[in-house]
Amino acid sequence: ESLVEEFSERLREVRTELALARSRHEILRQQVQESRDKLQRKRRALGYRLREMELEGNATYLQVLLHAKSYTQFMTTSEYLQCVVDSQKKLIAAVQHEKEIFEHRREAAQRTLNEIRGLEQDFRDKVSDLGRIQDKQAELLARIQTHRKRLQTYVSGLEHISAEMEAKLQATIKTRGAALGPIIPGTGRFIWPVSGPV
Numbered sequence: 001e002s003l004v005e006e007f008s009e010r011l012r013e014v015r016t017e018l019a020l021a022r023s024r025h026e027i028l029r030q031q032v033q034e035s036r037d038k039l040q041r042k043r044r045a046l047g048y049r050l051r052e053m054e055l056e057g058n059a060t061y062l063q064v065l066l067h068a069k070s071y072t073q074f075m076t077t078s079e080y081l082q083c084v085v086d087s088q089k090k091l092i093a094a095v096q097h098e099k100e101i102f103e104h105r106r107e108a109a110q111r112t113l114n115e116i117r118g119l120e121q122d123f124r125d126k127v128s129d130l131g132r133i134q135d136k137q138a139e140l141l142a143r144i145q146t147h148r149k150r151l152q153t154y155v156s157g158l159e160h161i162s163a164e165m166e167a168k169l170q171a172t173i174k175t176r177g178a179a180l181g182p183i184i185p186g187t188g189r190f191i192w193p194v195s196g197p198v
Contacts, residue, residue, distance in 0.1 A: 004137065007130040014126055018119045021112055028109040035102035042095045049088060 001137070003133050004130065007126055007133060011123070011126045011130060014119055014123045018116065018123060021116045021119055025109060025112040025116055028105060028112055032102065032105045032109050035098060035105050039095065039098040039102050042091065042098055046088075046091050046095055049091065
């Protein structure tokens with residue numbers, strides 16, 4: 001019974017751990033989905049930028065600057081190109097950052113999923129162990145009940161024999177008592193052992 005109680009307690013603990021792990025996994029799954037969506041949006045934006053660059057031609061930084069007609073246009077174009085380059089660097093860095101977040105969350109979700117699988121296996125093992133213990137307990141109880149019935153039969157037999165022996169003893173006492181004659185109760189005084197002078 002103490003084993004059954006111990007396994008039942010462990011089963012409750014595993015069930016609680018399993019529920020917590022499943023809720024953690026659900027949260028991580030949602031975070032992975034959010035990261036995947038962000039990553040796809042940023043990749044699409046980067047793809048649009050790269051496509052625009054491809055459509056506009058393969059002009060180099062220096063060629064664009066040399067086409068300037070004045071120093072002011074040169075400076076403006078230079079600043080504009082620097083902003084475009086910075087913007088593209090930021091976008092690439094953002095894509096890389098989102099990819100790292102996505103990978104990190106996906107790995108965490110996978111670890112949680114593995115933990116859930118381990119807990120589910122532990123739960124099944126505990127249920128199986130508990131079932132074996134309960135089967136053993138039922139078997140022992142059946143053996144004890146069979147032994148108890150045997151003992152009760154034995155005790156009943158002994159009581160019957162004891163009653164028979166007591167009846168025979170009472171019958172023997174009555175028959176021997178009748179053969180000796182009636183028992184005369186005493187008066188409380190001694191009788192003379194012999195007739196005559198002492």
